[in-house]
Amino acid sequence: MKLKNVLLDIEGPLAVVTVNRPEKLNALNKETITELHQAFQSLDDDNEIRVIILTGSGQKAFVAGADIAEFADYTAREGKRLSKEGQEKLFNFVENLKTPVIAAVNGFALGGGLELAMACHFRVASHNARLGLPEVSLGVIPGYGGTQRLPQLVGKGRAMEMILTAGMIDVDRALDFGLVNHVTSIEELIEYCKKIALKIASNSPIAISYAINAVNAGFNYDQDGFQTEIKAFGACFATEDFEEGTSAFMEKRKADFPGH
Ligand code: COA
Numbered sequence: 001m002k003l004k005n006v007l008l009d010i011e012g013p014l015a016v017v018t019v020n021r022p023e024k025l026n027a028l029n030k031e032t033i034t035e036l037h038q039a040f041q042s043l044d045d046d047n048e049i050r051v052i053i054l055t056g057s058g059q060k061a062f063v064a065g066a067d068i069a070e071f072a073d074y075t076a077r078e079g080k081r082l083s084k085e086g087q088e089k090l091f092n093f094v095e096n097l098k099t100p101v102i103a104a105v106n107g108f109a110l111g112g113g114l115e116l117a118m119a120c121h122f123r124v125a126s127h128n129a130r131l132g133l134p135e136v137s138l139g140v141i142p143g144y145g146g147t148q149r150l151p152q153l154v155g156k157g158r159a160m161e162m163i164l165t166a167g168m169i170d171v172d173r174a175l176d177f178g179l180v181n182h183v184t185s186i187e188e189l190i191e192y193c194k195k196i197a198l199k200i201a202s203n204s205p206i207a208i209s210y211a212i213n214a215v216n217a218g219f220n221y222d223q224d225g226f227q228t229e230i231k232a233f234g235a236c237f238a239t240e241d242f243e244e245g246t247s248a249f250m251e252k253r254k255a256d257f258p259g260h
Contacts, residue, residue: 005032006039007057013050013201014194015043018057025064026056028086028112032067037089044097047258050201052097053193054120055104056113059186062105062129063113068138083143086112091119091145095216098209100200104193105129106186110168115144118153121212123179124193125171126186131179132168152219154179204241204257 001008007018017039019026028036043049056062071082094101094116103109103120109131117123117131125131133142133150141147142163151159154177162169174180184192200208210232218225236242241257248255 020057022058025061029067051197061107065111118149137166
């Protein structure tokens with residue numbers, strides 16, 4: 001796979017995906033969104049890959065938003081399509097992958113950048129990160145799921161304040177809000193994420209994919225989260241991973257799960 005704006009680095013069961021447009025603070029143009037879709041699809045299809053870490057190139061930005069230059073002269077119809085296609089191709093797509101994705105937020109995560117971090121399964125940030133949804137300062141609203149995922153993560157009042165002021169918050173605030181789970185130095189960020197990722201990688205990949213599905217179902221109005229959980233719980237009993245996990249416990253050894 002030949003990618004221009006996305007770097008892939010694979011190390012055992014872990015993959016690091018880096019958005020690589022540092023001269024534009026890793027802003028998401030259409031080409032980058034398509035490449036990210038391709039990269040995530042191929043990693044999710046790869047049974048050896050257990051966890052994906054997503055970060056931005058350079059020390060300044062995770063992703064500074066959708067590429068403003070690209071949509072500045074769009075019509076209403078084009079704007080609607082941009083939002084719909086982006087949500088389908090990247091944001092909802094990442095959230096619903098069977099492989100967990102950790103956002104390593106290494107700098108500005110603004111607009112589409114924060115929306116992308118929020119579509120990941122959880123977030124770790126470096127001290128220099130600044131997070132916000134500045135869209136209303138540009139005369140638009142968040143269009144890649146920000147009006148939905150930010151209230152889910154931080155609560156309606158805090159989300160409203162962030163969206164309506166268009167302001168940025170620092171990592172102390174983001175940690176306090178539960179928007180990021182951990183804060184590290186910039187040098188340690190990826191290693192810190194890899195440590196968490198390796199813990200995840202030792203667990204059953206099938207159970208992990210069912211867990212992601214069940215948690216997400218609770219935030220989807222078309223689904224019943226409890227019913228999804230019941231079905232997924234039952235389905236686990238028919239898997240080799242369940243046999244291996246329970247046998248390993250009884251035999252007082254570490255479980256060795258095959259790929260999903
Ligand atoms: N879309 C397109 N280009 C962007 C961008 C975006 N979202 N964010 C940054 N860039 C570009 C800048 O235009 C500049 O390009 P240039 O050198 O060709 O002029 C380059 O990245 C560096 O950014 P710059 O603004 O010079 O850096 P800074 O340190 O002065 O400011 C930010 C950093 C993040 C505060 C500022 O770039 C910014 O406000 N970006 C837009 C954030 C935003 O509104 N995102 C939501 C979009 S819906």
